[in-house]
Each structure stands twice: as C-alpha cells, then as structure tokens.
Amino acid sequence: MPEAILSLAGVHTHLGQHHILQGVSLEAARGRATVLLGRNGAGKSTTLRTVMGLTPASAGSVVFDGRAIEKARPYAVARAGVGFVPEDQAVLRGLTVEENFRLAMLQESPEAWAKLDTIFELFADLKKFWRAKAGVLSGGQKQMLAIARAFVGDHKLLLIDEPSKGLAPIVVDHLIASLNQLKQHTTIILVEQNFHLASQVGSDYFILDDGRVVHSGLMKALVDDEGLKQSSA
Amino acid sequence: MDVLNLAHGAFFAWGAYAGFAVLNALNGLGWVETGTLGQGILSVLLALLAALAIGGVLGLFLERVIIQRVYGDHLKQILITMGASMVLAEVIKVLWSPNNQTVLVPLSFTGSYDVMDVVINKFRVVAIVVGLAVYAGVMAVMQKTKLGIIIRAGVENREVVQTLGYNINRIFTGVFMAGAALAAVGGSMWGIFREQITPAMGDENLIFALIVVIIGGMGSVTGSFLGACMVGLAFNYVAYLVPKLALGANILIMVIILLIKPWGLMGREQ
Amino acid sequence: MTGQAPTPVQMERQRQRARRYTRPGFLIQLALLACLVAGPMLMPSFRVMDLVAKIMIFAVAVASFDIILGYTGIISFAHGMFFGLGAYSVALICHYSQPVQYHHLLLAGLLAALISAVVAVVISALSLRVKAIFFAMVTLAVAEFCHILGYQWSSLTKGEDGVSFKLPGVFNADWSGGSLWGTQINGRLLVYYLILVVAVLLFVGLVRFVRSPVGRVLKAIRDNEQRATALGYRVFRYRVLSTVFGSLVSSLCGALFAMWLSYVNPDTVLGTPLMLNILLMVIIGGLGTVYGGILGAAFIKIAETWLPDLQKLALSLWPKVEFMQRLAERWILLFGILYILSVLFFPKGVVGTLRDRAEVRRLRRLGRP
Numbered sequence: 001m002p003e004a005i006l007s008l009a010g011v012h013t014h015l016g017q018h019h020i021l022q023g024v025s026l027e028a029a030r031g032r033a034t035v036l037l038g039r040n041g042a043g044k045s046t047t048l049r050t051v052m053g054l055t056p057a058s059a060g061s062v063v064f065d066g067r068a069i070e071k072a073r074p075y076a077v078a079r080a081g082v083g084f085v086p087e088d089q090a091v092l093r094g095l096t097v098e099e100n101f102r103l104a105m106l107q108e109s110p111e112a113w114a115k116l117d118t119i120f121e122l123f124a125d126l127k128k129f130w131r132a133k134a135g136v137l138s139g140g141q142k143q144m145l146a147i148a149r150a151f152v153g154d155h156k157l158l159l160i161d162e163p164s165k166g167l168a169p170i171v172v173d174h175l176i177a178s179l180n181q182l183k184q185h186t187t188i189i190l191v192e193q194n195f196h197l198a199s200q201v202g203s204d205y206f207i208l209d210d211g212r213v214v215h216s217g218l219m220k221a222l223v224d225d226e227g228l229k230q231s232s233a
Numbered sequence: 234m235d236v237l238n239l240a241h242g243a244f245f246a247w248g249a250y251a252g253f254a255v256l257n258a259l260n261g262l263g264w265v266e267t268g269t270l271g272q273g274i275l276s277v278l279l280a281l282l283a284a285l286a287i288g289g290v291l292g293l294f295l296e297r298v299i300i301q302r303v304y305g306d307h308l309k310q311i312l313i314t315m316g317a318s319m320v321l322a323e324v325i326k327v328l329w330s331p332n333n334q335t336v337l338v339p340l341s342f343t344g345s346y347d348v349m350d351v352v353i354n355k356f357r358v359v360a361i362v363v364g365l366a367v368y369a370g371v372m373a374v375m376q377k378t379k380l381g382i383i384i385r386a387g388v389e390n391r392e393v394v395q396t397l398g399y400n401i402n403r404i405f406t407g408v409f410m411a412g413a414a415l416a417a418v419g420g421s422m423w424g425i426f427r428e429q430i431t432p433a434m435g436d437e438n439l440i441f442a443l444i445v446v447i448i449g450g451m452g453s454v455t456g457s458f459l460g461a462c463m464v465g466l467a468f469n470y471v472a473y474l475v476p477k478l479a480l481g482a483n484i485l486i487m488v489i490i491l492l493i494k495p496w497g498l499m500g501r502e503q
Numbered sequence: 504m505t506g507q508a509p510t511p512v513q514m515e516r517q518r519q520r521a522r523r524y525t526r527p528g529f530l531i532q533l534a535l536l537a538c539l540v541a542g543p544m545l546m547p548s549f550r551v552m553d554l555v556a557k558i559m560i561f562a563v564a565v566a567s568f569d570i571i572l573g574y575t576g577i578i579s580f581a582h583g584m585f586f587g588l589g590a591y592s593v594a595l596i597c598h599y600s601q602p603v604q605y606h607h608l609l610l611a612g613l614l615a616a617l618i619s620a621v622v623a624v625v626i627s628a629l630s631l632r633v634k635a636i637f638f639a640m641v642t643l644a645v646a647e648f649c650h651i652l653g654y655q656w657s658s659l660t661k662g663e664d665g666v667s668f669k670l671p672g673v674f675n676a677d678w679s680g681g682s683l684w685g686t687q688i689n690g691r692l693l694v695y696y697l698i699l700v701v702a703v704l705l706f707v708g709l710v711r712f713v714r715s716p717v718g719r720v721l722k723a724i725r726d727n728e729q730r731a732t733a734l735g736y737r738v739f740r741y742r743v744l745s746t747v748f749g750s751l752v753s754s755l756c757g758a759l760f761a762m763w764l765s766y767v768n769p770d771t772v773l774g775t776p777l778m779l780n781i782l783l784m785v786i787i788g789g790l791g792t793v794y795g796g797i798l799g800a801a802f803i804k805i806a807e808t809w810l811p812d813l814q815k816l817a818l819s820l821w822p823k824v825e826f827m828q829r830l831a832e833r834w835i836l837l838f839g840i841l842y843i844l845s846v847l848f849f850p851k852g853v854v855g856t857l858r859d860r861a862e863v864r865r866l867r868r869l870g871r872p
C-alpha cells in the first residue's frame with residue numbers, strides 16, 4: 001500500500017445540533033483515485049467539506065501531506081495544495097468564464113495558462129463562452145467550468161463532489177478520460193453516484209453510511225462483487 | 234460587499250474632525266493661515282492623510298470587532314451599524330464639542346479662479362479632480378485587477394473564494410478599511426470646503442449617500458456616479474431657486490426613479 | 504363537527520380556553536392594569552406619573568415597531584418619524600385652533616392616522632418590492648427629511664423652538680375638578696387616564712393582530728419568504744399591510760405623547776435619538792414578542808430618569824475634569840454601546856430569552872430527553 005497523502009482518523013462533525021459525521025476514518029493513497037460511495041445523505045459531501053475546513057471537525061484528526069489540518073481555515077487548506085470542486089456548480093455567475101479561471105489560479109503563471117489548451121480540448125464550450133458571464137452558461141456547462149477550474153490550479157490533492165451530475169453521457173466519457181489523465185500527477189478523491197465513472201476512475205473505495213465508513217477496499221473487488229454494489233447504490 | 238454600512242456617515246465626520254485637528258495644530262506652527270503656498274499645500278495634504286489614517290483605523294476596528302460577527306445577516310448589519318454610527322457621533326461630541334467648529338483653511342485654498350468671467354471656487358476644483366480620480370481608480374481596480382475579481386467573487390460567494398485559497402475575511406477587512414478611509418478623506422475635504430463642521434454632518438451626508446446609492450442602484454459604482462451627479466445638480470439648482478426645498482427635491486427624484494426602476498438606475502434584480 | 508368526538512387538537516384548545524383566566528400571564532396582566540389604574544391615587548407623585556405615562560406610550564410604540572421588525576422582518580427607520588407626524592398633528596391642530604375644543608383632538612387623531620397611513624403606503628409601495636435593505640435606506644432618508652422639514656418649515660412648525668399648545672376642556676393642565684378620596688382631580692390626571700385607555704386598547708389591538716391569521720402569515724413570510732410565496736400568499740401585500748398598521752399605531756402614540764407634554768419640537772419627536780431609543784427598547788425587550796415592548800420601554804425610561812442623578816454623581820466625583828463632564832452629558836453614548844452589545848450578545852431580548860427557557864422546560868415536561 002503506497003503512503004497516504006490524506007488520512008482521517010475518528011472525525012466527528014456537527015452542523016448546528018446535528019451530529020453528521022460520527023467517526024469517519026479513511027485514507028487516500030498518494031497518486032491514486034479514491035472514491036467515496038454511499039446513500040444520499042450518508043455524509044460524503046460533509047466529509048469533503050470537513051477536509052476543506054468548511055465544516056470544521058469537532059473531534060478527530062485530518063492529516064494532509066504530513067500536516068495536521070483539522071483546525072486550518074479553508075483558504076489555508078487550499079494553499080497547502082488541496083483543490084475542491086463542490087457539489088452544486090459553485091461557479092461565480094457574476095464573473096466571466098475568463099475571470100473564473102483567473103480566480104482559480106493562485107499564481108497566474110504561463111504554465112497555468114498553458115493548461116488551458118488541454119482544458120479547451122476537453123470542454124470546447126468553455127472557449128466559446130470565454131468572455132461571457134458564467135451565469136448565462138447552461139447547467140452542464142457550469143459543471144464543466146467548475147471542474148475545469150480545479151484543473152488549472154496546481155493541487156496535490158483534488159476533492160471532487162459528483163462531477164458527472166448533469167453532464168451528457170458523451171461528456172461523462174470525456175470526463176473519465178480527463179480524470180484518468182489527471183491521476184498521473186494528482187491524487188483524487190471523488191464522490192460519485194455514477195458507478196460507471198466511479199469504476200473507470202477509482203482505484204480504492206470507501207462506502208459511507210450514517211456518517212461512518214462501513215466498507216472499503218479495492219475498486220476492482222467491488223466491481224466484481226455485485227451484491228455489495230447493490231447495497232451501495 | 235453586500236454589507237450595508239450605516240456608519241459611513243460617521244467615518245465622514247471623523248475624517249472632517251481629524252483634518253480639523255491637524256490644521257489647528259499646524260496653525261500653531263504658523264503654517265496655515267499665515268504660511269506660504271508650500272506650507273499651505275503641505276498642511277492640507279497632512280490633514281487629508283490624517284483623515285485617511287483615522288478612517289482606516291476606525292474601519293478596521295468596526296469590521297473586526299463588530300461587523301465580522303454579523304456577516305450574512307442583513308437585519309443585524311443594519312441595526313448594528315446604525316448603533317455604531319450613533320456612538321461614533323457621540324464620541325466626537327465628547328472629544329471635541331457638540332457645537333459647530335470653524336475649520337482653518339490655508340489662504341491659498343480659499344478664493345476662486347476666474348475663467349472667462351465664470352467664478353470657480355478653487356477648492357471645488359480640487360474636490361472634483363479628486364472625486365473623478367477616486368471613481369476612475371475604483372473602477373479600474375474592480376474591473377481590471379485580480380483583487381477586483383476576488384472582491385466581486387467574494388461578494389457573490391465567500392465560501393467558494395475561500396476554497397480557492399484566498400483569505401476572504403482579510404481581504405474584506407481591507408476593502409472595508411479602504412471604504413472607511415475614502416469616506417474620511419471625503420469628510421475632511423468637505424470640512425475644508427465648507428470651513429464649518431458639526432458632529433451631525435455624518436448623518437446629513439449619509440442621507441445624501443443613501444439617496445445616491447438608491448438612485449444609482451446598489452453595488453454599481455457607475456450607478457452611484459450617475460446618482461451623485463443627479464443629486465448634486467438637483468440639489469444645487471433647487472437650492473438656488475428655493476433653498477429650503479433642496480433636500481425635498483432629491484427625495485422626489487428618488488421617488489420617481491424608484492417608480493420607474495425599483496432597483497435603481499443601474500441596479501440589477503437579484 | 505356536531506355529534507363527533509372532538510379531535511385531540513380541539514380538546515387541547517378547549518383545555519387552554521378553560522384555563523384562560525387562571526394563567527399566570529393573564530394574572531400578571533390584570534395586576535399590572537390594576538397598578539396603572541390605581542397608581543396615581545396611591546402614589547401622588549408627578550415624577551412617577553410622568554414616568555409611567557411615558558412608559559405606556561413607548562411600550563405601545565415599541566410593540567408596534569415589533570410588528571414591523573420582529574414579525575415581518577423589515578427594518579423601518581421611519582418609525583420615529585411616524586411618531587413625530589402624530590405628535591405634530593395634535594400640536595399643530597391644537598395650537599392653531601382658537602379656542603381649542605374636544606372635536607379638535609378627535610380630528611387630530613384622525614389626521615395623524617390618515618397622514619401616517621398615506622405616507623406609509625407610499626413609502627412601502629415604492630421600496631418594499633425590493634430587498635429589505637432598500638426599505639431601510641429609503642425610510643432613513645425620508646425620516647431625516649422630515650426631521651429637517653420640522654426645523655426648516657418654520658412658518659408652520661416654528662422650527663427649533665417647537666410648538667406649545669393647550670388641550671381642550673377638562674384635559675387642560677389648568678383645569679381642576681376638586682379632589683376625590685384625597686387625590687387632586689386635574690387635567691393632568693385625566694390626560695393620564697386617557698393615555699391609559701388608548702394605550703391599553705392599542706396594545707390589545709396589536710396582540711390581536713399578531714395572533715390573527717394575518718399575523719401568522721407574516722411570521723411565515725419572515726421565516727421563509729419563498730415558501731410563503733409558493734403557498735400562494737401575496738408577500739408584498741402582507742408586508743405593506745403590517746408596515747402601514749405598525750406605522751399608524753406609532754403615529755397615534757406620538758399623538759398621545761404630544762398631549763402629555765403639551766409641547767413638541769423636531770428633536771424630541773422626529774430626531775434620530777428617538778429612533779435609537781425605540782430600537783434599543785425593542786432589542787432589550789425581545790424581537791417578535793410584542794410584550795417585550797413593555798419591558799424595554801420601562802427599562803429605558805427608568806434609566807433615563809435616573810441618569811441625571813448619575814450625572815450629578817459623576818460631576819461631584821470629578822468636578823474639575825471637563826472631559827468627564829462631557830462624557831456624563833452624553834448618555835446617548837451609553838445607550839448606543841448598550842444597544843450594540845445587546846444586538847450582538849442578547850439578540851432575543853428579555854422576553855425572548857424567557858420564552859426560550861419556558862419552551863425548553865415544557866419540552867422536558869413532555870418527557871423528551
């Protein structure tokens with residue numbers, strides 16, 4: 001087992017009165033793609049948000065790249081090298097597509113701009129709407145923008161929450177290809193309901209239920225195990 | 234910034250008093266009423282600088298201590314900045330006095346230019362130039378720079394901007410300070426221009442600012458600029474004809490604009 | 504429903520109805536009312552009567568503000584202005600009608616109601632469609648305009664000097680009707696009772712309003728505007744209705760206030776300190792409670808009567824220090840700080856906090872852990 005870039009141990013998260021995460025422990029291996037699966041409301045998004053520091057953990061530890069980050073504020077987590085694509089197409093509607101990308105580059109270096117070419121190959125629509133306000137994009141295009149925005153940054157770890165939501169099947173196939181390409185130089189944690197995408201991209205999986213990890217293992221094993229797959233969907 | 238700050242008028246008044254205090258102190262050195270042109274310019278610059286500083290400090294304090302606790306809660310923002318504005322105006326009365334004060338102004342700044350028989354007050358020219366410069370500066374920063382992008386993005390969605398690696402709290406504190414400092418500089422210029430300041434000047438000018446923003450549409454600098462022009466022109470014109478109705482004329486304009494465009498001239502529906 | 508067994512909800516309602524006259528809340532109200540009625544007889548001190556009359560007036564004004572702020576979630580900075588409109592209606596009509604008669608008072612009351620209703624409808628129709636913030640800004644601008652108008656329209660309002668006037672007949676301060684059980688019956692006392700009657704009526708009206716179906720819709724709108732819209736309520740109309748109702752009551756309070764003082768000037772009935780006072784009272788009493796108005800008004804008004812004594816104390820302690828003297832004069836500063844602190848740390852106010860406690864206790868009694 002390769003070394004873990006992110007490890008959660010006994011993480012509890014409260015939102016107001018509600019005890020959402022009740023002791024989540026999981027590890028994401030460096031250079032691999034880890035998939036979080038589970039019912040709606042199982043706590044997958046909350047796990048990602050807790051790592052980001054958006055919903056801070058009330059107990060437990062989060063270690064990223066050898067650093068404890070459970071107390072860190074979101075911007076510090078981001079600066080440490082964690083990229084985040086939230087669930088609900090969090091593009092900035094008042095900004096143009098171009099400005100959305102500029103915002104995503106902490107340093108506007110030539111390399112970052114160079115990455116845009118590959119992004120345009122993947123998502124041609126974004127080039128078409130380059131100077132348009134992101135608010136006028138369709139739902140799927142916004143989703144593309146939200147994902148593509150994470151690609152231009154220089155992240156050691158990318159947290160992606162349900163990227164396939166609202167995308168046409170053909171685009172999902174593109175997405176699978178690009179995520180697999182991305183896997184070459186970045187570690188990915190993916191929350192995904194689309195099992196096809198999850199199985200094509202993921203190497204390891206964790207299944208969450210009621211704020212706890214109930215199952216984990218290699219993706220390959222899960223693909224072969226029909227019964228477990230049913231229960232996780 | 235999506236924060237409604239009713240304490241802006243108080244920053245304005247504080248700037249005026251800071252400038253007033255500096256000019257008073259410099260007059261002790263003989264710089265202001267009797268000084269040379271250079272000393273006059275320098276003392277006005279120092280007064281504006283003091284206003285800038287006091288505005289920045291007050292803005293920092295208010296943002297950190299009070300406003301940061303109520304981000305996202307418009308109701309509380311309005312309630313609390315209203316209280317803060319009251320307290321700041323009262324502190325002025327304690328530190329100086331509740332009564333009017335006369336601002337000492339360097340001789341070189343009083344008087345007027347005479348351009349082809351049109352008499353133009355000198356300080357008015359300075360004020361217009363500074364005003365235009367500030368407008369152009371704010372527009373340029375907001376539209377062209379990375380900082381402008383971050384600020385506009387932060388207004389829309391703080392959380393996303395944070396996850397992209399920007400410390401939006403600190404940036405917003407800075408923006409708030411800048412706004413407060415600008416208001417204070419405006420206040421000290423107003424004081425020098427009018428040669429008279431009162432603790433209530435903040436409230437009076439806040440009303441103008443509010444009318445300007447309502448007419449222009451919230452969140453639009455250009456709209457505010459348009460609004461300011463309309464309000465200023467109407468005020469002066471009516472003040473010339475029927476002095477007592479000047480403010481009424483502005484309220485009337487506001488009512489008419491709201492009838493036609495409920496969101497203000499440049500405001501967008503949200 | 505005839506012939507059917509009552510549902511559990513109906514049974515609970517009936518049980519509450521039966522207990523209506525023995526609830527502690529009701530008994531407290533009764534006792535309070537008795538004190539207000541008997542007070543002037545038992546304690547013939549003008550200072551106390553003055554204080555109580557002002558508390559009654561402000562309790563209603565604050566409760567009516569609570570309808571707008573606490574129940575509808577709108578900030579109106581014009582509440583003080585409406586108060587002033589009512590006060591000036593009475594003052595100007597009584598001042599300019601010679602000789603002043605009873606029907607002039609009635610007329611003034613009607614005028615106050617009419618003007619404030621019209622102004623409130625215009626303001627809210629213009630700005631309530633947009634965000635709540637807009638309404639706050641517009642009301643602030645209009646209120647400040649009225650304040651300045653009070654100063655500058657001196658041919659009518661006598662500007663800074665204010666308007667003093669005489670009340671008609673038995674309400675006139677000079678009128679005296681002998682004594683009853685050792686209490687002087689005079690114009691002041693009768694005005695006190697007039698205020699008592701009107702204030703109680705208005706307060707009952709406010710309480711009825713928030714318990715009416717309209718009041719429930721307002722709460723629904725405050726808590727979730729979208730849901731209320733989706734349920735088919737015309738949010739805008741309800742907001743206008745509540746703003747107009749609250750403002751109208753405020754102007755009647757202003758009318759009472761003017762009658763009590765027989766004098767008005769722009770600063771006391773139109774200025775920002777008045778508005779700040781109302782805000783402070785509503786925050787201290789508790790938003791969205793109506794009854795909080797009584798506590799808030801009592802607290803602030805009592806504090807105001809005691810502050811001059813405190814000032815004297817401060818002056819005697821530091822007789823030479825000019826700075827301390829100025830500080831002691833600025834009691835608004837103290838109120839302002841108190842106000843900010845209570846918005847930050849005590850947002851539910853006294854009544855709101857007490858109600859929360861009672862709710863927790865009730866839940867516990869019901870056997871929840």
Ligand SMILES: Nc1ncnc2c1ncn2[C@@H]1O[C@H](COP(=O)(O)OP(=O)(O)OP(=O)(O)O)[C@@H](O)[C@H]1O
Pocket residue numbers: 015016018020038039040041042043044045046047087
């Ligand atoms: N702000 C909140 N306050 C209270 N409970 C919340 C809040 N946000 C989420 N929850 C609850 O937390 C639980 C976990 O939510 P989360 O969004 O992490 O689920 P999820 O696994 O991502 O689900 P999905 O597949 O639907 O996206 C849910 O039961 C949800 O109701």
Ligand SMILES: [Mg+2]
Pocket residue numbers: 044045046087161
């Ligand atoms: Mg989710």
